[in-house]
Amino acid sequence: MTDRRKPTVIVTRKLPDVVETRMMELFHTRLAPDDRPMDRVALAAAMATADVLVPTVTDRIDSGLIAAAGPNLRLIASFGTGVDHIDLDAARARGITVTNTPGVLTEDTADMVMALILATARRLGEGERLVRSGRWNGWGPTTMLGQRLRGKRLGIVGMGRIGQAVAVRARAFGLSIHYHNRKPVHPEIEAELEATFWESLDQMLARMDVVSINCPHTPATYHLLNARRLKLLRPHAILVNTSRGEVVDEAALTRILQTEAIAGAGLDVYEHEPAVNPKLLELENVVLLPHMGSATTEGRIDMGERVIVNIRSFWDGHSPPDRVLQTMF
Ligand code: 8YV
Numbered sequence: 001m002t003d004r005r006k007p008t009v010i011v012t013r014k015l016p017d018v019v020e021t022r023m024m025e026l027f028h029t030r031l032a033p034d035d036r037p038m039d040r041v042a043l044a045a046a047m048a049t050a051d052v053l054v055p056t057v058t059d060r061i062d063s064g065l066i067a068a069a070g071p072n073l074r075l076i077a078s079f080g081t082g083v084d085h086i087d088l089d090a091a092r093a094r095g096i097t098v099t100n101t102p103g104v105l106t107e108d109t110a111d112m113v114m115a116l117i118l119a120t121a122r123r124l125g126e127g128e129r130l131v132r133s134g135r136w137n138g139w140g141p142t143t144m145l146g147q148r149l150r151g152k153r154l155g156i157v158g159m160g161r162i163g164q165a166v167a168v169r170a171r172a173f174g175l176s177i178h179y180h181n182r183k184p185v186h187p188e189i190e191a192e193l194e195a196t197f198w199e200s201l202d203q204m205l206a207r208m209d210v211v212s213i214n215c216p217h218t219p220a221t222y223h224l225l226n227a228r229r230l231k232l233l234r235p236h237a238i239l240v241n242t243s244r245g246e247v248v249d250e251a252a253l254t255r256i257l258q259t260e261a262i263a264g265a266g267l268d269v270y271e272h273e274p275a276v277n278p279k280l281l282e283l284e285n286v287v288l289l290p291h292m293g294s295a296t297t298e299g300r301i302d303m304g305e306r307v308i309v310n311i312r313s314f315w316d317g318h319s320p321p322d323r324v325l326q327t328m329f
Pocket of ligand 1: 082
């Protein structure tokens, strides 16, 4: 679409200053008054007046909100890669384009996967808590023993951009790469990563030392790691999730960690964010982070720039570069 006037853009959360300033220059932008997630009423009001809505993962844009959107709302330019907070079918039915910000948070998220693998395998959370508690009695030859990573097998569930960036890093730590995906990646990438494709997720899970969840949350991946599959993991296995909490059955995972049926888990995301299963908080064998996988200053600015590029190209009548058609796994 081409429109000579500036679009009215409503941003739901506080973004980095440089991003907000550029948006103010380019569009009729309404910035978030404070950094609290908008409630449903405020979201509905924003969607009633905006040409473009810029939401984040903390805004649930469901079919009801989309149905009630004003006639001007033509673009939802989400600040983030995952789009499971937006009802894509409802948006499509209303002729609303949805864009996201893929690519720019790949490396930061992959770094966080490695941080969680290391933190879980080497018990960093426990060690830190021990020192802070004042109960550390000094070095001991058999205390705080973790697991060596070199020589172990990493199973990556979802071999997209982030999965591949994890694989590159993990190889430097001496992990061998295995993966499960809808289909194998390009043979050249597979050869470069010396990665083994597993068509059967069950078979892969039963043989891995470390498992990293890197697929998006879609109806097909909801509880992909359910109680039955979690039970396939070996007693020394470690599970890391930086994707979406919904991909793992959090209650089942909690039970498995309580009984020490696996060695540990590193979680950056939760099924009912920001709520965390209170039983997880009591466990030593889990590292818990507050959804900060892509939280770098540089990454947030890059994400904002992608949002701006998407809005500009859409408003200039072009297909925006990060148009979301369908998320698949
Ligand atoms: C973002 C994320 O910070 O982009 C994603 O999918 O999970 C996060 O890293 C968040 O989504 C911003 O909306």
